[in-house]
Amino acid sequence: MLTFCSPAQKAHAPARELVNGKAEDHAETPQRFDSVLAQVTGAVRAPADHGLAPILAVHAADYVAFLELAFGEWQAAGREGDAIGYAFPVRARRPLALDRIDAKLGQFGFDTVTPIAAGTWEAAYWGAQAALSGIAAIAAGEARQAFALCRPPGHHAGADYFGGYCYLNNAAIAARAAVARGLGPVAVLDVDYHHGNGTQDIFYEDGAVFFASIHADPRMDFPFFWGHADERGAGAGEGANLNLPLARGTGWREYEGALAKALEAIAAFGAKTLIVSYGADTFAEDPISHFALTTRDMQAMGAAIGALGLPTLTVMEGGYDVPALGHNVAAFLAGLESA
Secondary structure, eight states: OEEEOOGGGGOOOOOEEEETTEEEEOSSOHHHHHHHHTTOOSOEEOOOOOOSHHHHTTSOHHHHHHHHHHHHHHHHTTOOSSBOOOOOOSSOOOOOOOOSHHHHHHHHBOOSSOOBOTTHHHHHHHHHHHHHHHHHHHHTTSOSEEEEOOSSOOTTOBTTBBBTTBSSOHHHHHHHHHHHTTOOSEEEEEOSSSOOHHHHHHHTTOTTEEEEEEEEOTTTSTTOSSOOTTOOOOGGGTTOEEEEEEOTTOOHHHHHHHHHHHHHHHHHHTOSEEEEEEOGGGBTTOTTOOOOBOHHHHHHHHHHHHTTOOOEEEEEOOOOOHHHHHHHHHHHHHHHHHO
16 A cells, blocks of 8 residues: 655644643654654655645645744744734634734643644645545555654644634645545544534535545534534535444444444445545544554454455545554555455
8 A cells, every 4th residue: 555644743832731720741742753654554645735725725825824934923022932823712713913922822722632833834734735645646546545644643623713723724735635636525534532613614515526524523522513414515515425423442342333323424435435534543542532443443443444345545634542543554555455
């Protein structure tokens, strides 16, 4: 399987996050990248630079400009450390031309666990290019399956907001590029422990992309405000959004049933290309998540998805047990290839 990644993706290295009332060491570390890269097999390629256009096909221009400039504005304001917001609009945002970096961080961000550090834009940009290069390889017939080792992850980032450790939505960028290349209908399957709220928002009214997510019940787990079973899409996208929330402690037996439902729905949609938002934080030992899957289960998951027989781009999302992360990713990809 072809893997696409860039060492520039390690440039993002925030120090701390504020969670549950405490400042803690940031869980999304550059070591995650190293753990995965050490275990992947097959050719590893540097991503081509596809530029900003495919990113702007998903994300608002003012938001992208903010991401590019935010850390510099933070420093220009005389601040130390990583840029992090402290004031957030409660119910709705309206377009405002705000000057202070503090205001912009609240305008575009939705939590206190996603700082913008010195290398954040560079890392996020090249993560998106890795996903785009994977789709390009599939479109060119170079590979039927590809893996984008994206870091930082992306599925919590919406068209004009960041959060959940995510800045650019790599899976959504790849999906829209796939549609533009004539690879549709396209489905995105999100198997991260946390709901891919950003991907859902981006495609909620877009019938060209089907979104299915298997995740922790948002009544108990982040991101809380999205991912409920009654969210089915709207407008042209009505019926093209499937959420399958599961209880904490879910093991493979229950997970396998939800996965079968998601795969059945993807097949019924008539998908010709599949994007998998793969998070290894469903692993039983993950420090911030609460499912009970094993490394063997990761391989079974990959095999079940691979049995669809679709050209598939796997995009890396979460997974925070660093020593086990590479092994879990490798098991998933091995299962995907074995089908």
